[in-house]
Amino acid sequence: GVFGGRMTEMATRLSADVVTIDDEWGQPVDPQKLEAALESNPDTKIVGFVHAETSTGALSDASKLAEIAQRFGCLTIVDTVTSLTGSPLYVDDWGLDAVYSGAQKCLSSVAGIAPLTISDRAIEKINQRQTPVSTWFHDIGLIDGYWSESSSRSYHHTAPVNSIFALAESLRLVKQEGLERSWERHRKISQTLLTGLSQLNLEMMVEDASIRLPQLSVVKVPEGIDEAMVRARLLQEYDIEIGPGLGPLAGQVWRIGLMGYSCRSENVERLLGVLKEVLSDLPEVSSSSG
Amino acid sequence: GVFGGRMTEMATRLSADVVTIDDEWGQPVDPQKLEAALESNPDTKIVGFVHAETSTGALSDASKLAEIAQRFGCLTIVDTVTSLTGSPLYVDDWGLDAVYSGAQKCLSSVAGIAPLTISDRAIEKINQRQTPVSTWFHDIGLIDGYWSESSSRSYHHTAPVNSIFALAESLRLVKQEGLERSWERHRKISQTLLTGLSQLNLEMMVEDASIRLPQLSVVKVPEGIDEAMVRARLLQEYDIEIGPGLGPLAGQVWRIGLMGYSCRSENVERLLGVLKEVLSDLPEVSSSSG
Numbered sequence: 001g002v003f004g005g006r007m008t009e010m011a012t013r014l015s016a017d018v019v020t021i022d023d024e025w026g027q028p029v030d031p032q033k034l035e036a037a038l039e040s041n042p043d044t045k046i047v048g049f050v051h052a053e054t055s056t057g058a059l060s061d062a063s064k065l066a067e068i069a070q071r072f073g074c075l076t077i078v079d080t081v082t083s084l085t086g087s088p089l090y091v092d093d094w095g096l097d098a099v100y101s102g103a104q105k106c107l108s109s110v111a112g113i114a115p116l117t118i119s120d121r122a123i124e125k126i127n128q129r130q131t132p133v134s135t136w137f138h139d140i141g142l143i144d145g146y147w148s149e150s151s152s153r154s155y156h157h158t159a160p161v162n163s164i165f166a167l168a169e170s171l172r173l174v175k176q177e178g179l180e181r182s183w184e185r186h187r188k189i190s191q192t193l194l195t196g197l198s199q200l201n202l203e204m205m206v207e208d209a210s211i212r213l214p215q216l217s218v219v220k221v222p223e224g225i226d227e228a229m230v231r232a233r234l235l236q237e238y239d240i241e242i243g244p245g246l247g248p249l250a251g252q253v254w255r256i257g258l259m260g261y262s263c264r265s266e267n268v269e270r271l272l273g274v275l276k277e278v279l280s281d282l283p284e285v286s287s288s289s290g
Numbered sequence: 291g292v293f294g295g296r297m298t299e300m301a302t303r304l305s306a307d308v309v310t311i312d313d314e315w316g317q318p319v320d321p322q323k324l325e326a327a328l329e330s331n332p333d334t335k336i337v338g339f340v341h342a343e344t345s346t347g348a349l350s351d352a353s354k355l356a357e358i359a360q361r362f363g364c365l366t367i368v369d370t371v372t373s374l375t376g377s378p379l380y381v382d383d384w385g386l387d388a389v390y391s392g393a394q395k396c397l398s399s400v401a402g403i404a405p406l407t408i409s410d411r412a413i414e415k416i417n418q419r420q421t422p423v424s425t426w427f428h429d430i431g432l433i434d435g436y437w438s439e440s441s442s443r444s445y446h447h448t449a450p451v452n453s454i455f456a457l458a459e460s461l462r463l464v465k466q467e468g469l470e471r472s473w474e475r476h477r478k479i480s481q482t483l484l485t486g487l488s489q490l491n492l493e494m495m496v497e498d499a500s501i502r503l504p505q506l507s508v509v510k511v512p513e514g515i516d517e518a519m520v521r522a523r524l525l526q527e528y529d530i531e532i533g534p535g536l537g538p539l540a541g542q543v544w545r546i547g548l549m550g551y552s553c554r555s556e557n558v559e560r561l562l563g564v565l566k567e568v569l570s571d572l573p574e575v576s577s578s579s580g
Contacts, residue, residue: 013422110453111449163450246445
């Protein structure tokens with residue numbers, strides 16, 4: 001997906017020698033392909049992947065991928081931007097090394113701050129660096145010296161205190177609900193959405209339910225529909241925003257987010273009702289649906 | 291100062307070939323030294339400097355430095371983190387090229403968002419790059435494609451909307467007061483502080499009033515005083531925070547900020563009263579002041 005591609009671009013810009021594993025869009029990362037790639041590239045040091053790919057709606061098996069990476073002596077970098085609190089994620093049990101997320105997805109907090117966790121194994125690797133990181137801003141070693149309780153808290157940046165308070169409040173709400181209950185809520189509410197969408201004869205991009213994200217449903221746009229007009233009407237007339245397709249899926253799918261606080265049955269009911277109205281109102285589908 | 295040094299470190303990490311100009315701490319950047327350095331290094335492409343140095347309290351002559359840089363065909367990168375809205379700053383009139391600031395200083399807004407302006411000349415230079423910027427995050431060309439009205443607004447990042455609203459509100463307040471009046475307020479209120487400090491026999495780090503920052507007063511710690519204890523007492527007993535010295539000035543100075551909303555006479559009066567009490571209370575100075 002787009003964000004796997006983004007990770008590749010970031011690593012390439014930093015002069016990393018990247019071997020990419022290509023899967024069909026809408027499919028999770030194939031563990032067998034990872035294994036084969038590591039066998040043919042024994043010098044590989046880091047395996048990076050997206051847990052919940054926001055452009056396709058597919059969930060990869062982070063546990064399995066990390067297990068393979070470890071078997072080949074690699075550290076893992078895992079994008080959990082869309083999975084954190086929406087899908088099961090066990091950073092320590094699965095042995096993930098550098099795991100980043102966003103506050104604006106299932107945490108329903110402010111955008112502009114990124115939760116990050118780094119394993120001891122990865123910190124050790126960082127501490128062994130012989131060359132300085134090319135940007136001061138992203139130098140995790142320095143940030144660790146600012147954050148970590150074991151260090152002297154040497155100044156690195158002015159802390160974005162308002163965002164940190166917002167994030168702390170979001171985490172408090174997650175704790176109050178309980179992680180497992182949050183995952184279950186995302187699963188259940190998205191099931192209601194899927195049932196309703198199929199009643200509108202809309203098909204999902206990811207067919208296999210076991211790898212389909214509950215917090216982000218990617219729906220195929222029916223033939224002959226002006227998909228941008230549907231999104232514009234939802235937004236302008238009903239104040240509901242759904243996302244367009246990204247990358248090669250542009251124009252072909254809608255991306256419906258049900259993340260964190262917005263993942264509630266009243267939102268699903270409202271969207272389904274409005275979507276039915278807007279779709280039946282379009283000249284292109286009125287003949288087949290009327 | 292510390293932040294000029296930081297700029298050097300950042301450029302060095304990005305493999306720039308940096309020629310530094312060293313001035314005594316507490317002195318502004320010497321224009322003659324810049325001129326001499328550019329004469330001996332005719333290949334120089336960029337001149338970078340800090341306008342208002344937060345570690346020493348000294349203001350450099352950005353207009354003069356930019357004029358010299360332009361005469362030698364260089365672009366300028368100017369740190370205005372502490373100067374913006376606290377000291378006169380004319381980005382266009384002075385012909386500054388890449389100018390960054392912070393929202394948490396004289397704008398009195400939230401930390402975590404950085405105002406930035408880039409001249410057409412610098413954008414042209416950026417657009418002519420042959421190699422990609424090493425970090426996606428800091429790629430101004432891509433950010434320009436997201437921001438700029440002339441572009442197709444291609445997605446670069448999730449906008450930190452809460453911080454942007456906070457910044458917009460701060461800018462509205464600055465506009466309401468008027469930039470010139472804001473500068474004048476900073477000048478006037480800091481004068482009250484300086485008068486009060488000299489009555490307490492405290493000396494300023496920057497002696498020359500014409501290059502002294504109004505928004506940040508750097509005060510010499512009197513001999514024999516436990517400066518950290520003074521700061522701790524101000525904070526714990528009176529809820530007033532003043533900064534310690536940075537870098538080589540650690541332990542030697544206090545840094546008193548009067549920035550944006552906090553730059554008000556009642557704050558100055560309160561600090562002066564409390565400081566008098568705390569200083570006369572210390573065993574070390576009680577004999578000379580009592």
